[in-house]
Amino acid sequence: MAAGAPSPRGCRDWHATRRGLLGRARDVVPVPADALESLDAFARGGGLTRRNLLERGVGLWIGCSAVASLSTRGVLEAAAAQAADAPDATILVSLYLDGGNDGLNTLVPLADPRYQPLRARLGVAPESTLALPDAPGFGWHPSLTGLKQLYDAGKVAVMPAVDFQDADQSHFNSAAYWRTGIVGPSRETTGWLGRALDATGARDNPLQAISVDHSPDPVLASRRAPTATVHDPSSFDFWIRGAWDREGFVRAYREAATGATDSPALAAARSTYRDAFLVQDRLRPLKVDDEHPLPPAPVPYPDSDLGTGLQNLARMLGAGFGTRVAALSIGGFDTHDDQAPDHADLLSDVGDSLWAWQADLAARGLSGRVLTLVWSEFGRRPQENDSAGSDHGAGGLVMLVGDRANGGIRTEFPGLARLDGDDNLLVTTEFRTVYATLLESWLGVEAARVLPGIDAARLPLVR
């Protein structure tokens, strides 16, 4: 916990008792809502202060500065050495569903008698849902055909009602807590995966962490470890019209990008340029042009930003750049109005993209090394609103996808009979417990090095 943040002691104590139960059971058994203790005991964590807001507005992306002193060749060799040293290194991919995914309409609690009354207009018809063979009380949203196939093959660990106690209904606060891995006010500007790299990653390989986007993903923000942002590896080139002497202008740019300065902005412009040229050098084998067409994927990806992003990432992972973590996100989940058609489209994109992604990874021989964590900043309120949509809630749905994911429902669903003081789903599992499990069981990083004050709770997520 950052200094000054109240320590939610009651929360931990409460967790410890619940955890005992979770630890013994192979499959999690829903506990009657009456058994849940009052949540009032938790000190309200508060949120980000104005000062934080200001500081965040300024931004603190210092990720790339560590490569300043290395030559291109040094970096290439270091990256190759890292990949060669650990050809079986595990990879964790963060997929953020931006806006607050409606977990209750993703994994539908069919057996809960409160579901249909709360969702009179928005409820998914039970007969239309896709069955979970081992959990008859739940059904997948009908758009999730791709995800259902993965689940049936035992490749999806599903975690309903994951959040933090006394959940915050601000996108801004909640997303910041999930991204930093720290609940409550803090000045932390790094992401939890960025800190994992700071702890154990390379100092010389930006491609160890890839944001598949045009801007860096905050979960990968690090203090020292260099990171890369690559939207499309097919065309990551620097080109000036009518400049035949490529080496000439690249050298001039590199010269302009050296040197120390007191200005953080100018320092970042220089170091990011240096990194961008390094990334260009490394991505050259993936360039697509007339002579080198895009190799077909084993299964066609959906023609969507997510499908394209995952396909791009699969190519980069396949090339062996020593990548350990990657991140991407899709938006549109803040479904306050006319949710049904939009949410159906979003979920089919998610399910089908993940299905193609897993097939692609398998074809590349990578599926045993990659786990994908699908998360959102919160779930949505059980009671639908009057605009045929849903408002911000708590207790989001988290999923872990991959060959080594421990398929099944892995956290407790608290039911809808009893809700919290804001009429939201009760939270049964803190998201940091999910993170701690992945850090230790998958990335091989001691959780306490990344998550201050983390307790001993872990979940059976990896096999």
Add this chain to the structure above:
Amino acid sequence: MSARDRAMVARLLWRAGFGGRPEEIAELARGGLDTAVGRLLSPRGPALAGRPARVEGAALDSLNAYGHDVLWWLDRAVRTRHHLVERMTLNWHDHFATTNAEVGDNRLMLAQYWTLRRGALGSFRQLARAMTRDRAMQRFLSLSNSHRDAPNENYARELLELFTLGVNNGYGERDVREAARALTGFTYDWDTHRFGFDPERHDGGIKRILGRRGRFTPLDVVDIAVDHPAHAPYLCRKLWGYFTPRPCPPRELAGLVRLYREAGTGVRPVLGRILTNRAVYADLEAPDMVKPPFVYLAGMLRLTRTRIVDDQWRWRLSQMGQVPFYPPNVSGWEGGLAWLSTSALRARFDAATAVLGEAVEDGSIARGQTAGDALRRAYSATGRPWVSGRGRRALADFATRSVAGRDEDWEVEHYLPERQRVLRHLLLAGPDAQVC
């Protein structure tokens, strides 16, 4: 007029506008910084210079043609003579961030642009009231058709969290819910596309918002939030942050808050005080703000006198990470150093390639052009941007090295223009060009 005045006005025009050409800077700097700021606060004469952009030979169709809404705004930024008004319109768009990806109606988005622009330097209270009635906003944050029986909290939450008070700054969940009740009653008819207000759908009961109690109506909520003691410091600090990344000293903030309140939530005097503060002009030789992509691009087009003639800038802005009318979410753009990533920087590099186009054809420079001549010409063609010592050395080295030993006729014909192209490119897109 001193060189320092010129350097300060150059920075002023990047931070409070979209960059200035040397003659604009010289003209504005003539009376010193205070005069220049005064002219930005109360601009006179036509708002735009030159003729409107034409794409593929035809006038922009900002209401119907894909991407033309964005080009229309870009063209205004490129041609603006009312620097601060235009820049504050963009800042308010970031503050009251509304995205056409959700609204899906260019007409409503353009109307919102004018609402923001009209209120850009005026009373914040009036602007916040206007935004509450703004149709794009009403649709974006689910204010229209929020019904007394099930109030939609979307707008109420963002009004307190982002628009007036700051996250968790003096309000609680209960205030959000009560404000949402007071904000019910707006209507939108999907068949006739008409917006309205239906008293039958408004919750006329008593609400308790931020410690006040009454039968509040929608605009009362705005007033209650703006009158809350936490509002003025929040807004003044946010305004400060648009012009300098340095923290606002507590005494300075107190002064801004006093001015803001004395002026009845007037923005103009607050901006005047910020823009004459030393913090904005500190370290002229180590600029500490990253140019937002839209400012960077508009500035390149301004300084090179490049006209918008096609629609490539729409997707280039997207790759750089800032498309006006399409902020990523209701809290606007992350900004600051987050603008810089390997991917976004490559897009900025490419944008300079595109701005240069086919300028400086092979064979257009005669044998014998010296490195100094080449540099002078490149500076002049790019609006004489600020360059660091490191950048000057890289330029000078390249100016010499790139043509050394290239004496054959065909080499002179190609490599002298190539040198010119690369020098201009470095001036437009090198590390120094990313900051202001």
